[in-house]
Amino acid sequence: MWAIETVGLRKTYGAKVALEGLSLQVPEGSIFGLLGPNGAGKTTTLKLLAGLRRPSSGKIFLFGQDALSDPAQARKELGYLSENPAFYGWMTAREYLLFVGSFSSLSRKELRMRTEYLLTLVSLHRVREPIRNFSRGMRQRLGIAQALVSNPRLLLLDEPASALDPIGRKELLNTIGSLRGGATVFLSTHILADAERVCDTVCILDQGKMLAQESVSSLRKRYASRTVELETVPENEELLLKLRRADWVDDLKKDGGNLSLRVKDFTLAEREIPKIFWELELPLKRMEIKEPTLEEIFLEVLNQGKNEAP
């Protein structure tokens, strides 16, 4: 069963189209990343899923239940963290968790235990001061705790790591990673390294349109083996000429003796490169297939999307 399934989800604000026919499926128990530049429609998507906004058209199913016709039932096991979480400043973190947790089906005792566990998890268990005095990082950590308080099956996180320091980010990603297989996590982020680290599947959005949705490993496979890095003697014009003329080379960048080739066909490149070096009697000190980062894949998908746009 899909934890989330959207069909032709569209959202407009007046004449502006924020989301254009988004159809995606999120497997239960997975960690799903929604990537995209600012204004891509990430927050709109999350708000639609959380029931905070109504779609202009399209359907949303959460664990197979129609979230538009029966929102209360479909969203009863949902945890949500907004991009800039806002709390009641006069409450303490403990009071806030007990307050929002009381909407869940947890008993009073379970809720108290869960609250203490989450406060420890987000390192706020010793903080007694009201939330109004919290730093942005502390608020973000409390936001994560409140999203988890009802032990949700589905967690919607909008830019969860954006306000955290590197240690906080690492801890958060570990926490999210530990949920894999249990709760389904749907997170939006522009920090691609985070998505790369925890997400099983990603969806790339740009200007409200979905450009790609597949697993990180399959994206890597599709875009893998396109770049080969070579290390040789610096400034050999003949070598550069031969490589530039080769029809399997898309692009060549040089930095002293380091060459970076974008190739059309890696099998061909793997066969031809040593041959060229042998013919020119040049040393090939290093030949390395460069794994593309999610960031590079993301930029490439965005560029492709822009080129394909009418």
Added chain:
Amino acid sequence: MKHLKIFWKKEMKEEVRSWRLPVMLVVFFLLGISSPLTFKFLPALVPPELRETVSQFMKPTYAEMASSLAKNLSQIGMLVIVLFSMGSISEERGRGQLELLFARTPSRSSLIWAKFLSRSLSVLLSLALSFASFYFYFRALFPETPSWQGLVTGFSLFALFSLFVLAFTIFSSSLFSSGLWAGLLSGLFFIFLSFLPSLGDDFSRYSPSGILGMANLVMRGQPQDFLDGVLITATGTLIFLLLATIVLDRAEL
């Protein structure tokens, strides 16, 4: 019902911790004691040549003081209620506090009712304190015995109108993301309402603000037929609360 109880508890705590309730109690207490104190001590404070003029305007009778209390409550008291309630929904909405709550699906109408009930309690307590302090200060400073019946009826009419003001302010607060706009709309609405009784007897009889004038007269010891005004004000209160729940239910956060 469960959600209403949770929200109500939170709202009551907020009334105390945000100092809204204590400040309201102080303001209404001051409104209550201001009439007896002013009538008792003002003539002594003004220069001797003005004393006769002042005592002509400020006859220290129960009726005059009750009327002064009624005027203070219907102006300053209602303004305080609007000021303290104009951000009830709009501020939480504007700041994004409602997002985290409503993603959990508690019914949005529970929040409206919880806000209304908790703030009603604060308003009623404050009003009661105002009338009680008026009564005790009057008894302490003047020999006349105030009319219990008039005070209780006056309190009831003021209480009803205050709840009407509260309901409208919560409704206007649900329309905007800024408390300022909500306050402005409420202010304009009550200025408009306050003019209605001056348009004729029917307007005075059937307009919610007409019951304030009747409260004034009742407190002065003049019986009034206020049933129509009471029914209209109570109905208006319910209508504005229902409208607020509809607006918040449809609001995109």
